[in-house]
Amino acid sequence: ESDKDEEERKGRGLSGGEESELRSSSGRGSLLTRRGITLRVLLKDGLVEPGDGALTIHYLGKKFVGDLLTDGKIRWVETGQIFNSPSAWATHCKRLVNPAKKSGCGWASVRYRGQKLVQYKTSWLHKYQPSADMSLVSEEEDEDEEEEGKTAVSVGRRASDKLSVPCPADIMVARRTDRERIPVRYGNLGARDPSRDPHTLVELSAFSAINRFQPFNVAVSSNVLLLMDFHCHLTTSEVVGYLGGRWDTTTQLLTVLRAFPCRTRLADKESASAVEEEICQNLFMRGLSLVGWYHSHPRGPALPSLQDIDSQMDHQLRLQGSNNGFQPCLGIICGPYYHGNQGVASTITPFWVVPPPEQRPNDYGIPVAVEVTYVQDNFLTSDVLNEMMLLVDYYRTAPDIVQFSQYWCPDTTMMDKIKGSLSGHAPKDQAYSQILEHVYSQLSITQ
Numbered sequence: 001e002s003d004k005d006e007e008e009r010k011g012r013g014l015s016g017g018e019e020s021e022l023r024s025s026s027g028r029g030s031l032l033t034r035r036g037i038t039l040r041v042l043l044k045d046g047l048v049e050p051g052d053g054a055l056t057i058h059y060l061g062k063k064f065v066g067d068l069l070t071d072g073k074i075r076w077v078e079t080g081q082i083f084n085s086p087s088a089w090a091t092h093c094k095r096l097v098n099p100a101k102k103s104g105c106g107w108a109s110v111r112y113r114g115q116k117l118v119q120y121k122t123s124w125l126h127k128y129q130p131s132a133d134m135s136l137v138s139e140e141e142d143e144d145e146e147e148e149g150k151t152a153v154s155v156g157r158r159a160s161d162k163l164s165v166p167c168p169a170d171i172m173v174a175r176r177t178d179r180e181r182i183p184v185r186y187g188n189l190g191a192r193d194p195s196r197d198p199h200t201l202v203e204l205s206a207f208s209a210i211n212r213f214q215p216f217n218v219a220v221s222s223n224v225l226l227l228m229d230f231h232c233h234l235t236t237s238e239v240v241g242y243l244g245g246r247w248d249t250t251t252q253l254l255t256v257l258r259a260f261p262c263r264t265r266l267a268d269k270e271s272a273s274a275v276e277e278e279i280c281q282n283l284f285m286r287g288l289s290l291v292g293w294y295h296s297h298p299r300g301p302a303l304p305s306l307q308d309i310d311s312q313m314d315h316q317l318r319l320q321g322s323n324n325g326f327q328p329c330l331g332i333i334c335g336p337y338y339h340g341n342q343g344v345a346s347t348i349t350p351f352w353v354v355p356p357p358e359q360r361p362n363d364y365g366i367p368v369a370v371e372v373t374y375v376q377d378n379f380l381t382s383d384v385l386n387e388m389m390l391l392v393d394y395y396r397t398a399p400d401i402v403q404f405s406q407y408w409c410p411d412t413t414m415m416d417k418i419k420g421s422l423s424g425h426a427p428k429d430q431a432y433s434q435i436l437e438h439v440y441s442q443l444s445i446t447q
Contacts, residue, residue, distance in 0.1 A: 099311030
């Protein structure tokens with residue numbers, strides 16, 4: 001295959017087998033594979049036209065704009081990056097907002113002058129292959145969803161499953177194992193190595209150790225910690241959620257006021273989309289901004305992996321590049337069932353990623369510990385209580401729900417552990433304990 005052919009094949013996003021199939025069906029009388037209907041085909045046949053700002057993606061309250069180029073590629077207006085296909089662009093943009101996101105279902109997510117691209121694909125089939133099975137149009141979306149279900153989590157269940165900002169973050173359920181993973185020091189990483197395990201854990205550095213000052217202050221509500229810790233305790237799989245709050249440019253204070261757990265199962269992308277939309281609406285109705293994300297390492301240290309570092313950096317860059325100017329993005333990792341923790345309390349690790357030195361652009365970002373002020377709430381709000389009950393209902397019949405009657409250690413049950421860990425986030429009003437007992441009783445009923 002010539003270099004030119006190879007380049008054209010890559011630009012169209014086709015495998016060698018698909019390319020051969022296309023060549024054998026060059027006439028419109030032959031059935032074109034679903035991947036054969038590319039933006040280049042639509043341009044050639046006049047269904048769409050190249051244009052600046054012709055393509056858009058709306059995702060979790062964020063809007064992305066792209067230029068449709070004459071060769072069928074997409075140029076992201078904000079950064080000038082070139083993408084070979086709608087799916088590649090959609091996946092990249094969605095992962096900036098939701099690090100848990102693994103695929104973008106580009107033809108259903110990208111709009112050409114306000115209309116979904118998949119509708120133009122349908123029009124092409126109606127015009128040139130009226131006898132074609134219309135299921136060919138949706139197969140590509142199904143394929144994206146199937147792939148996402150195998151590898152990750154989109155927003156939800158593990159934002160991990162999804163969050164799509166968020167969810168993420170897609171974080172993979174199977175990627176975390178029970179074997180001990182020894183964290184490495186950042187200084188021992190060196191340049192990026194494709195052969196390195198992306199789930200390698202990395203120790204956090206201090207801002208002072210890299211001759212930096214923390215560029216912002218952070219205050220986190222105790223109700224945020226309580227809801228996040230509760231979510232992470234419920235399942236042996238990773239979870240993901242998003243953080244809502246406010247950023248004060250005058251005081252450089254990031255206030256985290258609300259956690260938004262992602263409730264969706266792996267491969268259940270229809271549900272995941274609904275969860276993402278609900279979170280987006282909740283942020284809007286409360287007058288909050290997306291200020292970060294959290295996820296769990298159920299049985300491992302609450303330290304970022306190489307994949308977590310890249311996800312955090314992507315999200316930071318996305319927020320810094322917005323029209324609103326610089327805004328921090330806080331990452332939090334919660335380790336509920338790591339036996340290296342002190343006592344029953346989860347380890348909760350806020351972190352940030354500093355770009356590598358300019359003279360070493362191929363290095364990984366530097367994960368640093370973020371100093372946080374924890375603000376004790378006066379009450380356990382009905383909002384948080386309702387979210388906890390929704391989580392109980394969601395995981396009630398899940399195969400990966402934690403068995404709270406089992407023992408965490410010889411003299412402590414899993415129920416004792418979750419109660420002990422959450423007591424560290426208690427509001428000032430002690431009446432909360434009676435309210436939580438109701439929640440715990442519902443957990444017991446599920447088993």
